[in-house]
Amino acid sequence: METVVSGIRSTGNLHLGNYFGAVKNFLKMQHENRCFFFIADYHSLTTHPTPEDLHGNVRQILSEYLACGIDPDVATVFIQSDVPEVTELYLLLNMNAYLGELERTTSFKEKARKQPNNVNAGLLTYPVLMAADIIIHKATKVPVGKDQEQNLEMTRRFARRFNNMYKVDLFPEPTAYNFGEELIKIPGLDGSGKMGKSEGNAIYLTDDPAVIRKKVMRAVTDSGPTRENQEMSEPVRNLFTIMKVISSEETYNHFLEEYNKARIRYGDMKKQLAEDIIRFTTPIRERVEEIRNDNEYLRKVVRQGAEKARESASKTLREAREIIGFKPF
Ligand code: TYM
Secondary structure (H helix, E strand, O other), X not given: OOEXXXXXXXXXXXXXXXXXXXXXXXXXHOOOOEEEEEEEHHHHHHHOOXXXXXXXXXXXXXXXXXXXXXXXXXXXXXXXXXXXXXXXXXXXXXXXXOHHHHHOOHHHHHHHHHOOOOOOHHHHOHXXXXXXXXXXXXXXXXXXXXXXXXXXXXHHHHHHHHHHHHOOOOOOOOEEEOOOOOOOOOEOOOOOOEOOOOOOOOOEOOOOHHHHHHHHHOOOOOXXXXXXXXXXXXXXXXXXXXXXXXXXXXXXXXXXXXXXXXXXXXXXXXXXXXXXXXXXXXXXXXXXXXXXXXXXXXXXXXXXXXXXXXXXXXXXXXXXXXXXXOOOO
């Protein structure tokens, strides 16, 4: 049995990248493993949400996760800020995290470029908080998309450093996980790069069918293959990548063959892709609406989750404190 921790920042809604990068794996794992799933609301503070946005986003994302099928009676589902032990471990880990390595992190450099007027210390130490989230439950597997690979590397480094420094074996070194396969990167619809909330190229699980059709029909392609088995351009390869996770194998193979025979009509492919996305997201979208407004249910879920998460977290924190040398008089 593995201990699994996965999380999401509470900014923006869930998109197909989040679903196929992280949630789907988690859904497969939750029944056989010790699983924790949380909403990283402290992490979202690095971009300064208003108080209303902060709370609304947490409610929305929580509802979306539950609608996807994460079962709070099986997995531990909680809000990061309900577990203060995480922030204490974060503080302790910060003492052994060095400026140089934090400044070199790709995600930090990217964020610093995107928000030059708000390069705060929280952004710099983002990977340390993420490490605390993960190792406080002694996780061994972390279902995430490819973009989190470097953060997981940092997590292993901080865990190893603590173990070495105190000559203990407290924290396992967790690995990013996608069922023995390569970590996945769902591309956006704009021709290049990953699907992301800040990139403006995402399809959200709660998008209306009309919005989905419009977004897919507008996706970037090229002028079409002129000979058989022509290598695909990046925008077209991206469309196929999305189709591969959403549509049936038969549909995917059909359009691949059309492409390879140089007779594909991208319009037909997009129409089919849009309908397959709609078929996939509609039941989720409908459940989100029900769950979002059920305050009593949500309250019960987060209360129960916080209790279970704190039990696990406080045990590890107690061990870490003692190892470092905090002793009662
Ligand atoms: P976040 O909120 O950006 O994304 C949540 C999850 O979705 C995955 N993901 C993708 N996967 C494939 N293709 C894409 N286009 C795509 N876009 C997003 C991400 O890899 C991630 O798994 N730092 C994390 C949140 C976090 C966390 C943690 C995750 C905080 N603490 C501890 C795991 C464990 C983040 O910003 O993810």
